[in-house]
Amino acid sequence: xxARDLAHIAxxxxxxxxxxxxxxxxxxxxxxxxxxxxxxxxxxxVLGPWRGSAAMALLILGVALGLPLLAGGRGGxxxxxxxxxxxxVAWLVAPLIIGLxxxxxxxxxxxxxxxxxxxxxxxxxxxxxxxxxxxQLTIGETILTSLVFLPGDILKVVVATxxxxxxxxxxxxxxxxxxxxxxxxxxxxx
Amino acid sequence: MLSLYYPTGSFLHRMPTWLxxxxxxxxxxxxxxxxxSYWALLIILAPxxxxxxxxxxxxxxxxxxxxxxxxxxxxxxxQLIFNEPVQAATVIARLTTIILAAQLFTRATKIQHxxxxxxQLAKPLKPLGANPYKIxxxxxxxxSSIGQIVGFIRQVRDAQRxxxxxxxxxxxxxxxxxxxxxxxxxxxxxxxxxxLD
Numbered sequence: 399x400x401a402r403d404l405a406h407i408a409x410x411x412x413x414x415x416x417x418x419x420x421x422x423x424x425x426x427x428x429x430x431x432x433x434x435x436x437x438x439x440x441x442x443x444v445l446g447p448w449r450g451s452a453a454m455a456l457l458i459l460g461v462a463l464g465l466p467l468l469a470g471g472r473g474g475x476x477x478x479x480x481x482x483x484x485x486x487v488a489w490l491v492a493p494l495i496i497g498l499x500x501x502x503x504x505x506x507x508x509x510x511x512x513x514x515x516x517x518x519x520x521x522x523x524x525x526x527x528x529x530x531x532x533x534q535l536t537i538g539e540t541i542l543t544s545l546v547f548l549p550g551d552i553l554k555v556v557v558a559t560x561x562x563x564x565x566x567x568x569x570x571x572x573x574x575x576x577x578x579x580x581x582x583x584x585x586x587x588x
Numbered sequence: 589m590l591s592l593y594y595p596t597g598s599f600l601h602r603m604p605t606w607l608x609x610x611x612x613x614x615x616x617x618x619x620x621x622x623x624x625s626y627w628a629l630l631i632i633l634a635p636x637x638x639x640x641x642x643x644x645x646x647x648x649x650x651x652x653x654x655x656x657x658x659x660x661x662x663x664x665x666x667q668l669i670f671n672e673p674v675q676a677a678t679v680i681a682r683l684t685t686i687i688l689a690a691q692l693f694t695r696a697t698k699i700q701h702x703x704x705x706x707x708q709l710a711k712p713l714k715p716l717g718a719n720p721y722k723i724x725x726x727x728x729x730x731x732s733s734i735g736q737i738v739g740f741i742r743q744v745r746d747a748q749r750x751x752x753x754x755x756x757x758x759x760x761x762x763x764x765x766x767x768x769x770x771x772x773x774x775x776x777x778x779x780x781x782x783x784l785d
Contacts, residue, residue: 535670
């Protein structure tokens with residue numbers, strides 16, 4: 399791992415935390431959306447599978463260390479024993495799937511597909527069984543209570559796609575994993 | 589600094605971090621076997637007693653309970669729809685206790701001590717290629733970047749408002765990402781200058 403990888407991982411973890419600190423907005427008056435899962439989708443699409451997952455692992459490590467990095471200032475070991483723990487586990491896997499689907503250069507339909515599979519399907523796949531286990535409800539009942547979040551998740555896929563393509567136009571360097579740091583070539587060979 | 593740590597110097601604050609983690613882990617796991625009963629609600633008194641022993645002010649306990657309240661309300665609604673009241677009471681008692689205990693740990697443990705413990709814990713991962721120092725460094729970098737990024741967000745939104753553009757609600761995300769990733773590249777350069785690669 400180069401210094402650039404380390405910095406990108408740390409900054410993306412911080413960015414996802416920042417998106418959570420902003421609080422949430424409400425769509426159609428009922429569905430609360432936190433922007434934090436947008437950060438999860440973007441981590442995979444922008445940083446790629448491995449660095450994206452590492453960024454989320456770092457964020458989750460920070461949460462375990464007791465930092466209030468989750469939406470609404472939540473943090474500490476307590477969140478790993480709440481019904482939402484499964485969704486946090488999914489954050490480790492989601493960027494991996496999204497990054498693998500998006501590949502090297504982002505194309506809008508690949509980003510959208512990746513975000514649906516990684517950002518919605520995988521997240522629910524991990525989140526719902528653990529939520530059901532904690533709350534002692536059946537899987538079916540839990541799926542019903544989770545349906546309220548689906549419209550927001552779909553909106554986030556749209557935003558993640560637009561933002562990723564916009565970032566690719568504005569700052570393509572961010573997607574290039576082959577770039578080392580900006581130091582001169584000569585210095586690299588010691 | 590962004591931290592939930594609240595110093596009082598009580599014996600819980602001075603206890604070694606690893607010991608606190610062990611107590612928390614074993615205690616939380618044991619609660620899984622709590623039998624269904626209304627008496628289970630009494631177990632919530634255990635972490636509350638911990639808050640008193642840690643000499644944390646009532647205001648801190650109030651904040652933590654308030655943060656928990658949304659979860660308790662959410663649990664009550666879903667539990668009472670799908671479960672018997674006794675089961676609902678037990679589930680709520682168990683989760684409230686675990687979460688409060690973990691929160692107490694966070695209140696009574698310095699972040700630096702926890703980072704040091706992480707570095708220690710990550711040492712066995714060394715043969716697998718993990719670098720405990722880099723992990724601890726990444727945590728520190730993440731913390732220092734949060735303030736920067738919140739600043740970027742404010743800056744971009746102010747700029748867009750000043751130009752009077754009415755754009756989509758998320759129009760600030762792309763510029764903020766560009767600024768953040770440029771910031772990351774600057775940080776990387778600074779790390780290389782300091783001899784890390």
